[in-house]
Amino acid sequence: MKVAILGLGVVGRGVYDILANDFKDITVKYIFDKDDNKTKDVKHLLAESYEQIINDREVEVVIELIGGKNVAYDFIVKAIKNHKNVVTANKALISERFKELNELAKKYNVKLLYEASVAGAVILIDPLKKIREINQINKIEGILNGSTNYILSKVFLEGVELKEAISNAYKLGYLETGSDDDMNGLDSLRKVNILSMLSYKTFLKEEDILRISLLSLNEKFINYVKDKGCFIKYIAQSEVRNNRLSIKVEPLVIGSQSIFANINYEENIVNIFGKYHLKQSFVGQGAGRYPTASAVIYDLLTIKSIANECFEFNKIYQVNNNDERYHFLIQTFDKIYKSKLMTYGELQRKKDIIFFSRIEEGLYEKL
Numbered sequence: 001m002k003v004a005i006l007g008l009g010v011v012g013r014g015v016y017d018i019l020a021n022d023f024k025d026i027t028v029k030y031i032f033d034k035d036d037n038k039t040k041d042v043k044h045l046l047a048e049s050y051e052q053i054i055n056d057r058e059v060e061v062v063i064e065l066i067g068g069k070n071v072a073y074d075f076i077v078k079a080i081k082n083h084k085n086v087v088t089a090n091k092a093l094i095s096e097r098f099k100e101l102n103e104l105a106k107k108y109n110v111k112l113l114y115e116a117s118v119a120g121a122v123i124l125i126d127p128l129k130k131i132r133e134i135n136q137i138n139k140i141e142g143i144l145n146g147s148t149n150y151i152l153s154k155v156f157l158e159g160v161e162l163k164e165a166i167s168n169a170y171k172l173g174y175l176e177t178g179s180d181d182d183m184n185g186l187d188s189l190r191k192v193n194i195l196s197m198l199s200y201k202t203f204l205k206e207e208d209i210l211r212i213s214l215l216s217l218n219e220k221f222i223n224y225v226k227d228k229g230c231f232i233k234y235i236a237q238s239e240v241r242n243n244r245l246s247i248k249v250e251p252l253v254i255g256s257q258s259i260f261a262n263i264n265y266e267e268n269i270v271n272i273f274g275k276y277h278l279k280q281s282f283v284g285q286g287a288g289r290y291p292t293a294s295a296v297i298y299d300l301l302t303i304k305s306i307a308n309e310c311f312e313f314n315k316i317y318q319v320n321n322n323d324e325r326y327h328f329l330i331q332t333f334d335k336i337y338k339s340k341l342m343t344y345g346e347l348q349r350k351k352d353i354i355f356f357s358r359i360e361e362g363l364y365e366k367l
Contacts, residue, residue, distance in 0.1 A: 001304055004030035004053045006075055007066035008038040010173070011089055011116070014293030015063060016042070026300055029059055033066075050075060054082040061303060063296060064088040073097065080104050080112065087299040089116035089292060092181075095190035099203045099313065113299035118191045119144060119268040121291030122284035123298055128198050128272065135274035137199040141237040142270035143263050144191040146286035147174040147182040148214060148234045153264040155222060156231045162219060174266070174287060185211040185234070185249040192236035195270070196247055200240055202315045210248035210321040210344055216355040217251065224336045225253055225329070225357075228367050232357060233260045245317040246324060248344075251357040253329050253367065258360060327359045329367060338367055 003019075005012050008031055019026050030047040033039050039046055047053050053062065062079040064086060066072050072090050079086050086105070088094065094101065094114045105112035115125045119142075131137065143149050147169055154165035166183075169175040174182075181187045189209050197204055214234060225232055231254050238247035254260050259281075263269045268286030273279050285291040325341040332352045338359070339347070347356060359367060 001025065001060050001300070002027045002029040002058045003061040003063055003300065004028070004032065004047065004059050005063045005065065006032045006050075006072075007064070008033040008035070008042070009065065009067075010289045011292045011296065012063075012065040013038070014289035015065065015296045018290070018293055018297055023297075026304075029056070050078070054078055054084060059084060061085045061087055061300060063300075064090060065296070067092075069093050069096065076101065076112075077104065080108050080110055083108055083110055085111040085113075085303050087113050087116075087296055087303070089114070089296060091117040091187070091190040091194065095193045095206060098194065098197055102313075111303050113302060114194070115299045115302075116292050116295035118194055119270060119282065119284065120146060120266075120286040120288065121294050122268055122270065122282050122286065123295065124195075124270055124282045125198065126298070126302060127282075128195065131272065131274065131280070132199055132201065135276045137272060137274045138241070139237075139239040139273035140192065140195050140199055140270065141235060141239075141273075142282075143233060143260060143268055144188045144236045144270065144286070145182055145234060146266040146268055146288075147187070149263065149267065149286070150174050150265050151183075152232055152234065156226065157264060162217065162222060180215065183215050184213045188234065188236045188249045192238055192247060192249060196238040196245070197313065199238075199272070200245065200315060200317065201313050202245075202317055203313050204245075204247070204319065208247070208319040210250070212248070212250040212356070214251060218331070218355060221329075221331045221336060221355050221357075224331075225367075230255055230363060230367065231258075231261055233258075233263075235260065240317065243317060244323070245319050246321050247319065248321055252360055253357050253363060254360045255363050255366065327364045328356045329359055330356045338364060 030053050031045045032047045062084045094117050151165040154160040189211050232251050235252045236249045266287045270282045322343045322345040328339040331354045
C-alpha cells in the first residue's frame with residue numbers, strides 16, 4: 001500500500017519514522033510540507049503540488065496531519081472525491097464537519113478514519129464502532145486532554161504553582177503557543193463530541209455542548225480544594241437519559257478514591273457505559289509524537305484489512321444540560337463556598353463568580 005503524508009510536524013514525523021523503520025508493505029510515496037526545515041532528509045519524497053498526489057493512482061491513502069480547518073478540509077474533500085482513503089488526526093475538523101465528511105466518504109465508497117483524533121495512543125474509536133452495534137451505549141465520561149491533566153497533576157501531586165505548571169506544559173509542547181484550546185476546554189469538547197456522535201448514532205453541534213473553561217482557575221481555589229484532601233480533574237461527559245442528551249466539559253472536584261484520581265500527567269481515560277454491560281474503560285497515553293502516530297498507523301492497518309464500513313446516524317435527541325441539579329464549589333471575590341443543588345443555568349446567571357467546579361457525588365460533606 002502506498003500513502004502520502006500531509007504535514008511533517010510532530011505527529012507526521014512520528015508516522016513517517018514508524019512506517020520507514022517497521023513496515024515494508026506500507027510505502028510513503030509522497031510527503032507534502034512547505035517547511036524546508038522539516039523535510040531536509042526526505043526531499044526525494046516531496047510532492048511538487050497536492051494535485052500530484054491526488055492524481056497519482058498508486059496512492060491509496062492520504063494521511064492528513066497539517067491541522068486546522070480550512071486547508072485541511074479542502075485537502076480531505078479533494079482526496080475523497082479522487083477516491084483516496086483518508087486518515088486524519090484532526091479533531092477540530094472531524095468534530096465540526098463530522099456529518100458532511102462521513103457522508104462524502106460513503107458517497108465515494110472510501111474510508112475516512114480518525115482514530116488519532118481522540119485520546120492519542122488509546123485505540124478507542126474502532127472498538128467503539130463495534131460496541132455500539134452490540135450494545136446500547138448510554139454514557140461516556142473521562143479525561144480526554146493530556147495537557148490539562150498534566151498541569152493539574154503537577155499542581156495537586158507535586159505542589160507546583162499553576163502558572164509554573166502551565167509554563168512547563170508549554171516548554172514540553174503539551175500546550176500550543178498562541179492557543180487556549182486545551183485550557184478553554186475546546187480540545188476536550190471536540191473529542192467528547194466525536195465519541196458521542198459515534199456512540200449515540202446521531203449528529204451534534206459543538207455549540208450545544210456545555211463547556212466550563214479552566215482559564216479562571218486560580219491558587220485560592222486550588223488551595224481550598226487541597227486543604228480538603230481533594231483534587232480537581234477536567235472531565236468530559238455525555239449521557240442519554242429519557243431521550244435527553246446531557247453533554248459537557250467541566251472541572252470536577254474529586255476525592256482520592258475516585259478512579260480519576262489515579263489517571264495523572266499525560267494519561268487519558270474513557271469510560272463507556274451501556275445497557276448490556278456496566279462499564280468498559282480505555283486508558284493510555286493521550287499525547288506525544290509516537291503514541292499519537294501509532295493510532296494513525298492503526299488506521300492504515302485497518303484500511304488494509306477490513307471491508308468498507310457503513311454507519312447510520314439516524315437518531316435525534318433534545319440536547320439539554322440545564323435540567324440536572326448539582327452541588328458546586330464556588331469562588332467569589334471574597335469567599336469560597338458550597339452551593340445548594342443548582343442547575344448550570346442558575347449558576348451561570350450569578351454575577352459575582354470567579355470560578356466554580358461541580359463536586360463529585362459523595363464529597364459534599366467533606367468540603
